[in-house]
Amino acid sequence: xxxxxxxxxxxxxxxxxxxxxxxxxxxxxxxxxxxxxxxxxxxxxxxxxxxxxxxxxxxxxxxxxxxxxxxxxxxxxxxxxxxxxxxxxxxxxxxxxxxxxxxxxxxxxxxxxxxxxxxxxxxxxxxxxxxxxxxxxxxxxxxxxxxxxxxxxxxxxxxxxxxxxxxxxxxxxxxxxxxxxxxxxxxxxxxxxxxxxxxxxxxxxxxxxxxxxxxxxxxxxxxxxxxxxxxxxxxxxxxxxxxxxxxxxxxxxxxxxxxxxxxxxxxxxxxxxxxxxxxxxxxxxxxxxxxxxxxxxxxxxxxxxxxxxxxxxxxxx
Amino acid sequence: xxxxxxxxxxxxxxxxxxxxxxxxxxxxxxxxxxxxxxxxxxxxxxxxxxxxxxxxxxxxxxxxxxxxxxxxxxxxxxxxxxxxxxxxxxxxxxxxxxxxxxxxxxxxxxxxxxxxxxxxxxxxxxxxxxxxxxxxxxxxxxxxxxxxxxxxxxxxxxxxxxxxxxxxxxxxxxxxxxxxxxxxxxxxxxxxxxxxxxxxxxxxxxxxxxxxxxxxxxxxxxxxxxxxxxxxxxxxxxxxxxxxxxxxxxxxxxxxxxxxxxxxxxxxxxxxxxxxxxxxx
Numbered sequence: 001x002x003x004x005x006x007x008x009x010x011x012x013x014x015x016x017x018x019x020x021x022x023x024x025x026x027x028x029x030x031x032x033x034x035x036x037x038x039x040x041x042x043x044x045x046x047x048x049x050x051x052x053x054x055x056x057x058x059x060x061x062x063x064x065x066x067x068x069x070x071x072x073x074x075x076x077x078x079x080x081x082x083x084x085x086x087x088x089x090x091x092x093x094x095x096x097x098x099x100x101x102x103x104x105x106x107x108x109x110x111x112x113x114x115x116x117x118x119x120x121x122x123x124x125x126x127x128x129x130x131x132x133x134x135x136x137x138x139x140x141x142x143x144x145x146x147x148x149x150x151x152x153x154x155x156x157x158x159x160x161x162x163x164x165x166x167x168x169x170x171x172x173x174x175x176x177x178x179x180x181x182x183x184x185x186x187x188x189x190x191x192x193x194x195x196x197x198x199x200x201x202x203x204x205x206x207x208x209x210x211x212x213x214x215x216x217x218x219x220x221x222x223x224x225x226x227x228x229x230x231x232x233x234x235x236x237x238x239x240x241x242x243x244x245x246x247x248x249x250x251x252x253x254x255x256x257x258x259x260x261x262x263x264x265x266x267x268x269x270x271x272x273x274x275x276x277x278x279x280x281x282x283x284x285x286x287x288x289x290x291x292x293x294x295x296x297x298x299x300x301x302x303x304x305x306x307x308x309x310x311x312x313x314x315x316x317x
Numbered sequence: 318x319x320x321x322x323x324x325x326x327x328x329x330x331x332x333x334x335x336x337x338x339x340x341x342x343x344x345x346x347x348x349x350x351x352x353x354x355x356x357x358x359x360x361x362x363x364x365x366x367x368x369x370x371x372x373x374x375x376x377x378x379x380x381x382x383x384x385x386x387x388x389x390x391x392x393x394x395x396x397x398x399x400x401x402x403x404x405x406x407x408x409x410x411x412x413x414x415x416x417x418x419x420x421x422x423x424x425x426x427x428x429x430x431x432x433x434x435x436x437x438x439x440x441x442x443x444x445x446x447x448x449x450x451x452x453x454x455x456x457x458x459x460x461x462x463x464x465x466x467x468x469x470x471x472x473x474x475x476x477x478x479x480x481x482x483x484x485x486x487x488x489x490x491x492x493x494x495x496x497x498x499x500x501x502x503x504x505x506x507x508x509x510x511x512x513x514x515x516x517x518x519x520x521x522x523x524x525x526x527x528x529x530x531x532x533x534x535x536x537x538x539x540x541x542x543x544x545x546x547x548x549x550x551x552x553x554x555x556x557x558x559x560x561x562x563x564x565x566x567x568x569x570x571x572x573x574x575x576x577x578x579x580x581x582x583x584x585x586x587x588x589x590x591x592x593x594x595x596x597x598x
Contacts, residue, residue: 030453054449054484062442062476069382069446072431073454074374077446092436093473097443101423101433 001213002191003175009146011167011203012110016041017146018153019078023049026076026157032067033080034060039169040080040110060085064093068103076157077105083112083166084125087132098162099135106156107132111169112142113253114281114298115203115291124286124294130258132164133231139184140231142166142252142260144205146174148228151182159184166202168253170291173206176226185229187237193223196309196316197241197248201227201260204251204279204300211305222309230260235267242274247316249277249308253300256280275315277308320363325533326594327358327398332564333597334394334407336587339578342411345419348574349465350391352496352531352559356463357395359536364544366458371401371428379458380447382432384440385465385494386420387576392430393417397598401429404598438471440464441491445481448489459547462491467499470508475520481552482521489552490543495530496561498572514556523551530559564591 022029023045031045032054046053056063060081067077079086086109087094098105109128116124133140139161143149149167156163176188190205191212200208205226212222223241227234242248248268250261261278268274281298295301331354339345361367365379383392390410397404402416409415416427420435432443444462451458464474481489493513501507510516517524523546527539536557543553561575562568565587568579579587 051453056480057476057483059476059480061439061473062445062480065439065442065473065477066446066449066480068432069443069448070450072374072380072443072447073376073450073456075450075453093439093442096433096436097439103432 001209003209005173005175007174008171009174010169010171011143011146011149012039012169013041014143014146014149015108015110015153015165015167016044018150019045020048021154022157023052028074028076029078029157030054030070030075031078031080032056032063034058034063034085036081039082040108042080060090061093064090065097067105068097068101071103071105078108079105080108080110082123083109083128084123087128087164088125091131095135099138102137103162104160106163106165108153108165110167112166113168113203114286114294114300115168115170115253117169117291117294118288120288121285126255126281126286127258128166129230129252129254129260133258133263137161138231139163139229141184141229142202143228144202144226145172145176147176147178147180148182151180152228155182155184168203172203175206185232185234187234188226188228189237190226191222191224193221193245195221195245196313197223197225197245198251198305198309199225199227199238199248199260199264200251201230203253207302208251208305210302211309214302214306215309220309220313227260230263233263233267235271238264238267239272242268242272247275247312249279249305249312251279251305254280255283257283275312277312279304279308321534324358324362327362328354328533329591330398330593330595331358331391331394332591333588333593335390336565336579336584337597338390338393338407338410340584343578344411345390345578346387346576347390347578348498348561348568348572349385349388349494349496351565351568352561352563353388353391353463353494354564355531355533355536356492356557357391359533359540360461361395361399363537364540365461373431375431376454376456377458380431380460382440382444382447382460382462383421384434384462385437385468386434389419389421392421396429398595402427407598437465437468438473441474441477444489444491445477445486448486451488459544460489462489464491464493466493466495466497466510466513467504467507469493469510469513478517478520478522485550486552487548487550490547490555491552492555492557494559495556496559498561498575500572500575502572517554521551522554523549524554524556526556526558528558530557531563566590
């Protein structure tokens with residue numbers, strides 16, 4: 001593999017580091033949090049910019065509205081809470097006060113997906129990508145590691161318009177280059193291959209690289225693409241790859257309904273019909289357990305990707 | 318002509334605009350709109366400090382947010398007659414390709430509107446955010462908002478009410494249109510809200526009541542009194558007692574005209590009770 005783990009780290013700490021940098025470089029950036037400062041790693045931003053931080057308490061709906069209002073006056077608000085409370089709980093507030101109102105709010109969501117772990121299904125949202133991508137004008141980003149999350153956090157401040165930035169709780173491999181530029185909507189080719197395309201987002205990107213390594217020992221050449229921006233989707237990168245490999249596996253820590261896989265399927269069906277297999281949860285809620293146990297049980301690891309590759313290769317003409 | 322008479326003429330013309338707008342498209346919300354005509358005219362023509370033209374950020378001017386977006390007819394009429402967009406555009410209310418959507422929005426670029434509203438209960442949070450931005454910008458202007466009384470049944474309001482006092486958002490004047498009616502009937506029947514003055518005070522707000530919310534001078538006096546209480550550590554709430562459908566006798570004191578347009582005959586009666594003053598659009 002061309003990538004080495006620089007040491008496990010959590011993507012939410014990447015967000016916190018990005019916020020710290022934005023606090024020092026962009027005076028328009030303000031942060032709001034709904035009683036989860038520690039979880040969102042916002043303490044350093046707050047220490048350095050107390051006047052630009054708003055603790056709203058356990059009141060996410062109000063937080064989204066205040067964020068929308070802060071844009072009127074030129075601020076760039078970043079809201080922070082868990083992914084479930086960043087989306088489903090406040091969907092109409094985001095829809096009306098932020099998306100429909102064209103407000104420049106960055107909705108930053110930690111603890112997304114099953115890897116939240118032991119807290120269980122009430123907190124493990126697997127529908128948030130779908131909810132957010134359906135909103136007109138919303139950009140949806142799910143970075144894969146600490147470095148990419150930090151870079152994405154910094155990049156979205158310069159993008160005018162609402163953004164949903166999704167990241168997670170556990171310490172996972174940190175493998176993308178520390179200085180890699182983050183371009184919204186631009187897929188990253190991680191590894192070229194010829195037999196199958198694997199496109200992955202979030203925590204599943206490292207798993208895709210591990211899967212490709214395992215497939216190589218079987219003589220299967222997998223191309224691995226990191227889709228960090230689910231909307232707008234980099235259609236061209238996906239089409240270019242499947243024109244070479246003729247089959248594709250999508251991998252995400254999200255329900256197969258409404259996630260990355262469906263967005264990819266739309267592109268392929270309309271432009272270049274291609275056999276596709278989905279590595280995603282199967283229209284189910286999660287449960288308590290360790291992140292590794294949950295990813296194993298719900299079929300969201302490198303083994304599941306390998307199995308999906310085997311399935312899709314059989315369907316390839 | 319004394320200023321008050323000029324403003325009264327505006328109020329009457331606004332009522333005509335409201336009736337004609339909803340009649341033309343046989344939809345919209347005349348009841349609450351008519352009840353708030355004096356408030357809007359007072360706010361936009363007497364109370365708020367406004368810059369020329371429209372800039373979304375509204376730096377260096379007072380801001381207004383309409384939370385109960387369904388009373389868009391009164392909002393549009395007053396914005397147009399204050400010069401934000403051509404008065405003739407009121408002709409396009411609720412029509413296809415119009416900037417005057419059924420509920421106000423920024424999406425079509427209508428000058429004067431800074432947030433979409435319609436789904437209820439969201440405006441106070443937005444107003445608080447704008448007030449916080451003003452404080453960060455050292456902008457010494459005031460943020461105003463208007464809310465329906467029935468709208469206070471939405472829980473987000475109480476998150477916002479708690480936040481505003483807890484964080485001393487004292488450059489905010491939130492007015493509640495206390496007409497006692499909502500779609501399904503009297504607010505006290507649908508979901509009793511108790512004593513709103515005591516509730517706001519218990520949440521740490523400075524509350525004043527305007528008992529005659531359809532008397533222009535009373536509304537102006539109330540808003541001026543509220544302005545005088547700005548910057549004293551508490552957000553300010555005005556409980557504005559109005560009559561839904563005010564100025565059109567058969568629409569008054571009932572929830573029946575919350576979201577119903579008059580027919581031709583009813584329009585004629587309504588217009589007869591509100592003679593043209595500044596010229597119809």
